[in-house]
Amino acid sequence: MADTEKHRQRATDNGNTEQGDGYTYRGRGYVQVTWKKNYQAVGQQIGVDLASEPDRMLEPEIAAWATAYGMERGIFTGKKLSDYVNDERQDYVNARRIINGLDQADTIASFAIRFKSILEAAKC
Known part of the structure; x- marks a missing residue:
């Protein structure tokens, strides 16, 4: 769990609401996609449930697509x-x-x- 209220709120705002979500939705792929909401957003666009299968972000095709999608949409920053x-x-x-x-x-x-x-x- 996040160590300060500010960090806890940031995690919650990004969809990490359960104990262990920080580790589950840690950075993966070419641009280190993080946060449950980003795994969900990318997954919805490509038809893969990345929230349930976050390790699939390590697959080259998914990682490349996530990079392009995230850069185009501004989901990272x-x-x-x-x-x-x-x-x-x-x-x-x-x-x-x-x-x-x-x-x-x-x-x-x-x-x-x-x-x-x-x-x-x-x-x-």
């Missing part, structure tokens, strides 16, 4: 990919906020820029 990368701007550094704040943002931005140049060169 409330920030969406389109908030930072769109027709008007390509802010790859701040786009990191859609998953995990600015942790390693410059490194990840350099990967995005390199990947974009490869796609452009290949005319994809």
